[in-house]
Amino acid sequence: MANQEPDHIQVQHILIGFKGSVPDQPISRSKEQARTLAYDLLKQAQAGANFDDLVRQHTDDSPPGIYGMSNKGIVPTAGEYARTGMVPAFGDTGFPLQVGEIGIADYDPRTSPYGWHIVKRLK
Structure with a gap:
């Protein structure tokens, strides 16, 4: 089956939260500001910006934001x-990402209560 998801993946992500969305994080941006920033970062990443740099500069999670996951x-x-x-x-x-x-x-x-996740599949 061509569209079958893998058993295991490794991803890196940038979490963009907003005020009150991430426990114990003093985030002051509004929900709309978070959405705008998330889509701006997505465009930058898809245009070839260094993803590690974007993570370090912008994530509301702990850098480097790399997670291994096993499928259902x-x-x-x-x-x-x-x-x-998760x-x-x-x-x-x-x-589903390649x-x-x-x-x-x-x-x-x-399904995503902490905010927006910009996700890059590493493995």
Whole structure:
């Protein structure tokens, strides 16, 4: 099956939150400012900007923001997270990507409650 998702992936991400969306983070930007910034960073990344630099400069998560994930029904290896243990939009964005491809998970109170995730598949 050509569209089958992989069992394991490694991704790097930039989390762009807004005031109150990320616990214990003093973020002052509004939801609309966060959305605008997230899509600006997505465009920069897709145009070839250094993703590591974008992560270091902008993420509301801990750099380098690299996560290994195992797909649904697959036992995680050492250092990986189960897809079901992450916010749904993170895996839903990361697993369909090809290596080197970049996508975005939009803020959604149920599936991406911390804000926008700009996700690059590494492996």
